[in-house]
Amino acid sequence: MTAGVAEAGNRTPQPDISGTVPWPERIAIAVFVIGPIAGVLGAIPFLWGWGIGWTDVAIFAFLYPLNAIGVTVGYHRHFTHGGFKxxxxxxxxxxxxxxxxxxxxxxxxVADHRRHHKYADQEGDPHSPWLHGPGVWGLTKGLYHAHMGWLFSKDRTSRSKYCPDLLKDKDIRFLSLDPVYALIVLSTFLVPFALGGLLTWSWHGAITAMFWAGVLRVFAGDHITFSINSICHVFGRTDFKTRDKARNVWWLAIPSFGESWHNLHHADPTCARHGVLKGQIDISARVIWIFERLGWAWDVRWPDHDRITARRVSP
Incomplete structure (x- = not known):
C-alpha cells in the first residue's frame, strides 16, 4: 500500500458526512469507551477487596445475552440490514x-454500519484496518483504528442519507434522542444494581453486581463487537467471495452470537443467518428462528442455496 493510498484512507467522502460530532457527544463517547476499560483495570483490587459472588455471575449470565441479542439481532440484522420484519x-x-x-x-x-458496507475496506469505510499505511506498523495502527480508534472521529455519518427509514419511524427516532438514549445507558447499570440488591438484600450485593454485571458486561460486549470490525477483517478464513477482506473467525462465534461468521455476512449482507456452513454455530439466527416460530418476526431472509453456492470460493 502506498503512502498516497494511506493518506486517502484518512479522508471521508463529504456527501457521507453531516458535520462534526458535538463536543458533549464526543466526551460522552470517550467516557463510554474508556470507562469500562478503566473498570477492568480496577477489577483485580476490586476482586481482592470485594470479591465476586454467585449473584454477580448469575446476573452477568442473564444480562449479557439480552444485550448481545439487542446488538446482533436488533441493531445489526434487523435495523441495519432488514434481515426480517x-x-x-x-x-x-x-x-x-x-x-x-x-x-x-x-x-x-445503523448509519455508521451501512456506510461501512458501502465502502468496506475502501476509502470512506469508517473502520477499516487496511487504510493506515504500509507494513506491520500500518496494520497495527489500522487494527487499533478499526477496533476502537474510529469511535473518536470528529466526523458524523449522515443519518439522513443512511437512515431515512429509521428517521421516519417515530419509535426509533424517539429512542435515538440524546436524553432518551442517556436514560437507556443509565439503565444498563441500574438494572444489575437493583437485581444485586434484591437478590442479596444488601448494598454490598448491589454494588458488586453493578460492577461485575454492569461495567464488566459492557466491557466484554463492546470488545467482542469491536473485534468483528478489527480481527474479522484481518484474520480467519474466506469461504465466500467478497469485494473486501471480511473473514470468518470461529473462536469468536459463540461470544459474538454468530457475528464472527463475517465473511458470509459481507457476501450476502441481508441474510438473517451468518453461519451457513456445517458446524458454524449462529446463536442470533436461532433467536430469529424462535421469533419467527412465535409469530413475532416474519419475512425472514434465510440462506438461499443457489446464492450461497454462487458465492462459494472454489476448494
Missing part, C-alpha cells in the same frame, strides 16, 4: 436492549 413492541425492545450495550443509539449505529 418484526412486531412494533419487539423492535422497541431490541432497540432498548441494544442501547444498553453502550455502542450508540440505533440511528447512529
Amino acid at each position: 418484526a412486531k412494533r413492541w419487539l423492535r422497541i425492545v431490541l432497540a432498548i436492549l441494544g442501547g444498553q450495550a453502550m455502542q450508540g443509539s440505533v440511528v447512529r449505529w
Whole structure:
C-alpha cells in the first residue's frame, strides 16, 4: 500500500458526512469507551477487596445475552440490514436492549454500519484496518483504528442519507434522542444494581453486581463487537467471495452470537443467518428462528442455496 493510498484512507467522502460530532457527544463517547476499560483495570483490587459472588455471575449470565441479542439481532440484522420484519413492541425492545450495550443509539449505529458496507475496506469505510499505511506498523495502527480508534472521529455519518427509514419511524427516532438514549445507558447499570440488591438484600450485593454485571458486561460486549470490525477483517478464513477482506473467525462465534461468521455476512449482507456452513454455530439466527416460530418476526431472509453456492470460493 502506498503512502498516497494511506493518506486517502484518512479522508471521508463529504456527501457521507453531516458535520462534526458535538463536543458533549464526543466526551460522552470517550467516557463510554474508556470507562469500562478503566473498570477492568480496577477489577483485580476490586476482586481482592470485594470479591465476586454467585449473584454477580448469575446476573452477568442473564444480562449479557439480552444485550448481545439487542446488538446482533436488533441493531445489526434487523435495523441495519432488514434481515426480517418484526412486531412494533419487539423492535422497541431490541432497540432498548441494544442501547444498553453502550455502542450508540440505533440511528447512529445503523448509519455508521451501512456506510461501512458501502465502502468496506475502501476509502470512506469508517473502520477499516487496511487504510493506515504500509507494513506491520500500518496494520497495527489500522487494527487499533478499526477496533476502537474510529469511535473518536470528529466526523458524523449522515443519518439522513443512511437512515431515512429509521428517521421516519417515530419509535426509533424517539429512542435515538440524546436524553432518551442517556436514560437507556443509565439503565444498563441500574438494572444489575437493583437485581444485586434484591437478590442479596444488601448494598454490598448491589454494588458488586453493578460492577461485575454492569461495567464488566459492557466491557466484554463492546470488545467482542469491536473485534468483528478489527480481527474479522484481518484474520480467519474466506469461504465466500467478497469485494473486501471480511473473514470468518470461529473462536469468536459463540461470544459474538454468530457475528464472527463475517465473511458470509459481507457476501450476502441481508441474510438473517451468518453461519451457513456445517458446524458454524449462529446463536442470533436461532433467536430469529424462535421469533419467527412465535409469530413475532416474519419475512425472514434465510440462506438461499443457489446464492450461497454462487458465492462459494472454489476448494
